Structures are given as structure tokens and as C-alpha cells.
Amino acid sequence: MSTPSLSDLPIRRLTPRDLQACADLSEDRGWPREEHKWGLLLAAGTGYGIDDPAGGLVTACVVTDYGSRERPELSAIGMVLVAERHARKGVGRRLMRHIVESAGTTALTLHATPYGRPLYEELGFKVTGRAEMVRGRFTPDGTGSPVRTRPATAEDLSAILRLDAEVFGSDRTHVITRLPAFADQLRVAEDGSGITGYAAAWPNMDTHVVGPLIARDTETAKALVASLAEGTDRPLRTDIDVRHEELLAWLKERGLEGISMNAVMNFAAPDLPGDWTRRFAPLTVAAG
Numbered sequence: 001m002s003t004p005s006l007s008d009l010p011i012r013r014l015t016p017r018d019l020q021a022c023a024d025l026s027e028d029r030g031w032p033r034e035e036h037k038w039g040l041l042l043a044a045g046t047g048y049g050i051d052d053p054a055g056g057l058v059t060a061c062v063v064t065d066y067g068s069r070e071r072p073e074l075s076a077i078g079m080v081l082v083a084e085r086h087a088r089k090g091v092g093r094r095l096m097r098h099i100v101e102s103a104g105t106t107a108l109t110l111h112a113t114p115y116g117r118p119l120y121e122e123l124g125f126k127v128t129g130r131a132e133m134v135r136g137r138f139t140p141d142g143t144g145s146p147v148r149t150r151p152a153t154a155e156d157l158s159a160i161l162r163l164d165a166e167v168f169g170s171d172r173t174h175v176i177t178r179l180p181a182f183a184d185q186l187r188v189a190e191d192g193s194g195i196t197g198y199a200a201a202w203p204n205m206d207t208h209v210v211g212p213l214i215a216r217d218t219e220t221a222k223a224l225v226a227s228l229a230e231g232t233d234r235p236l237r238t239d240i241d242v243r244h245e246e247l248l249a250w251l252k253e254r255g256l257e258g259i260s261m262n263a264v265m266n267f268a269a270p271d272l273p274g275d276w277t278r279r280f281a282p283l284t285v286a287a288g
Helices: 016-028 035-044 091-103 117-122 154-168 218-230 245-253
Strands: 011-014 046-051 057-067 072-082 107-112 126-136 148-151 185-191 194-204 207-215 236-241 257-267 279-281
Touching: 011 091, 016 035, 016 046, 016 057, 016 072, 035 057, 035 072, 035 194, 046 091, 057 091, 072 091, 091 107, 091 117, 107 117, 117 257, 126 245, 148 218, 154 185, 154 194, 154 207, 185 218, 194 218, 207 218, 218 236, 218 245, 236 245, 236 257
Parallel strands: 072 107, 207 236
Antiparallel strands: 011 046, 046 057, 057 072, 107 257, 126 236, 126 257, 148 185, 185 194, 194 207, 207 279, 236 279
8 A cells, every 4th residue: 555645644633632742753853752741731621633654744833722722712723743754845834834724814823943033924923023032041040039929729810811811812721720730839929919920841852841931020929930930940941032131131131141132023913912012922832
């Protein structure tokens, strides 16, 4: 029996049962397996992929919708991967075209590496911003902070969801409510008026990723990061919107180093919704 061509292989929905195949695909392309992150994305979002007749996946990606279930306001695309043996054969382009066509009028966003950016530009995505990944062992400055932070409790969830929807610009309850189980730490900042910010630190390989990072101002963001750093002996990693120059400079002074720069790209949207001045870092660039 002849082997079907890549163009004939069907695109299907992925489920949490495909987690190992997705992790294998990451490893195939030289990425970390990131099974913990794949698990969240496949549970909270919708995976798409093409099965390889020889075993495993030819390609995969995950789309996370925000807003109402029936009519999402924004969809984030992430983890776009093509197996090395099938690279440069147009299969990634085919998958992305399927995602764009399926989205209809829903705005799309993604974080693009320099390698992937030309494909997304070809499909009509526009660069609207940049995010810098920083990584390293956080060194406290020893001065403390006037901003009060503490571990989040179950009673804080409704306030966190309200703040997040206001800052993110769209409802992502289905993602944020998974944070207590997904993250090793979830902390809030507060003053007399209530919660002014929140942040999580979740395990990824040998690091703790800081995200989401939502804060009233830069000092609140700093206090949240410092308090998360106190609770781990792992290096920290996070992706900071480059417009937050003060926070980026402070993180580098505290021992983190710039690793890479991604372009934030949108389709059918001139900019992301919400308030970028209080949105310092995403949960993960794969989920917007």
C-alpha cells in the first residue's frame, strides 16, 4: 500500500490523550518536552494535529479561546511544531491556514520566533509588539518592598478573576481557575482597597516560570516576582512585554539574563484588548 502524501492526511482535534505524542514532537524539534505545559494547553485549549502513518505526529498546535464559548473574542495560537522529517514541506502552512479559516472573525494572536515569523506574515499576521524572555537565578536586593504580598487563597479567586478580565480584556476563567493545581505558587498583592495584582510560578523543566504577572504598577510587579523567588530554589524564567523597560532592567540587575526575543503578532486585530500597562507577563507565550 502506498504512503499517503502529506496534503492528503487529515487535520484532527487533539485531546489530553495526545500529550505524549505532543511532547515527543517537541523533543523531535529540539525543544524541551514540557509535558506539564502541554497538559494545561490541551485541557484548557483545543489542539490540532496531523497523524503520521509511521507513528507520532507530523505537526501540532494549540488554540486557546477567550471570551464566550460560543463566540470567542480572541484566540491565542501556540506550540506550532512540525516534525523534523517533515519540515519545509508546507505542512505547517497548511495547519496554520486551517486555524485561520476556522477562526472566522475571531481575532488571533501569537508569539513568533524569528524562524516562524515569515510564515505568519505570509498568512496576514502583523507585528504589534515584542516580548523578551529572561532567565536566571534571582538575587534579592535586601531592601524589601512596601507592597504587601501573600499566598492566594480560595477566597481570592473571584477577585483575581475580576482583575484578570479587566486587565486581559477578555474572560479567561477556564484558564485562571486551573492555576491553583497547575502552579507551585500563586500569590496576590493587596492594599486597603483589595487585590492590586497577582502572579503565579509554575514548574517547567528545571525552572519556575513566572506568569501570569498582573500588577497595578511596576513596584507591585517587582514585589510579586521577589516574593515568588523566595519560594523556590530554581532559576526563574519569564516573558516580559518590552514596553515594561523598568521591570526588565530590574530583573537583569537581579541576575536574570535576556535569552530571546519574540514578536507579538495579531491577525484581524490592531492590538490586544485590555490594559497592557498592568499586563507584565503572560501565563505562557503559547496561551497569550
